[in-house]
Amino acid sequence: MLGAIIGDIIGSRFEKNNIKSKDFQLFNNKSRFTDDTVLTIAIANSILNDVEYSKSVKHYGKKYPLAGYGKSFKKWLAGSTIGPYNSWGNGSAMRVSPIGYAYETEYQILEEAKKSAEITHNHEEGIKGAQSIAMSIFLAKNGKSKKEIKDYIQNKFGYDLNRTIDEIRPVYKFDVSCQGSVPESIIAFLESENFEDTIRTAISIGGDSDTIACMAGSIAESFYKEIPEYMITEMKKRLPDEFIEIIESFKKAYSY
Numbered sequence: 001m002l003g004a005i006i007g008d009i010i011g012s013r014f015e016k017n018n019i020k021s022k023d024f025q026l027f028n029n030k031s032r033f034t035d036d037t038v039l040t041i042a043i044a045n046s047i048l049n050d051v052e053y054s055k056s057v058k059h060y061g062k063k064y065p066l067a068g069y070g071k072s073f074k075k076w077l078a079g080s081t082i083g084p085y086n087s088w089g090n091g092s093a094m095r096v097s098p099i100g101y102a103y104e105t106e107y108q109i110l111e112e113a114k115k116s117a118e119i120t121h122n123h124e125e126g127i128k129g130a131q132s133i134a135m136s137i138f139l140a141k142n143g144k145s146k147k148e149i150k151d152y153i154q155n156k157f158g159y160d161l162n163r164t165i166d167e168i169r170p171v172y173k174f175d176v177s178c179q180g181s182v183p184e185s186i187i188a189f190l191e192s193e194n195f196e197d198t199i200r201t202a203i204s205i206g207g208d209s210d211t212i213a214c215m216a217g218s219i220a221e222s223f224y225k226e227i228p229e230y231m232i233t234e235m236k237k238r239l240p241d242e243f244i245e246i247i248e249s250f251k252k253a254y255s256y
Contacts, residue, residue, distance in 0.1 A: 100137025
């Protein structure tokens with residue numbers, strides 16, 4: 001979950017100002033948390049306190065209304081849209097990382113990721129995106145190699161993970177769909193050398209930078225088991241106290 005939030009914060013200032021390079025300052029005074037972080041915290045809160053996903057997501061979404069939500073999600077949050085709205089957007093995948101840590105079997109991960117997605121993103125691609133990120137985290141947590149993670153995701157979900165970042169970067173454009181951003185975030189992780197390199201690689205392709213870095217970072221944390229301490233310090237400077245409390249409670253509850 002830390003990896004997701006750090007990726008979101010670092011990527012936030014590049015979402016509408018893409019940088020096609022890995023050479024950039026990680027944090028500055030424009031680095032902030034967005035909807036990716038708010039809804040990740042909401043999912044963690046649901047798991048910790050046995051609260052329905054939809055209830056927790058609505059609570060935190062309304063509490064932090066200026067975090068940068070999409071138009072359809074805003075309507076759902078306001079109650080003008082009742083029930084899920086068949087979204088295939090990457091909002092389902094950006095918020096799912098706590099599930100990858102909290103459950104112990106493949107079946108549980110897939111089911112809970114589906115449940116967390118379909119409160120809003122009940123399109124097949126929206127569900128698949130959330131399941132892919134959650135399962136990548138779960139497999140990494142359990143010591144699987146990058147090849148094993150890659151093979152599982154390709155075979156289970158049909159994503160093409162054989163492309164390289166150097167092939168993707170020159171032609172990649174802003175794409176908020178799961179099918180157009182989840183595979184790219186996984187490839188960024190697969191090509192990386194460590195946690196920081198994952199974030200730099202993810203942001204360097206452009207597009208929906210905060211969310212791609214959020215998804216890639218969530219997997220990288222699980223795989224590399226280590227995040228530079230200064231990144232955690234910079235993250236905490238930018239979060240409300242209640243977010244930090246939920247993060248600490250979640251880490252303690254799920255021993256990571």
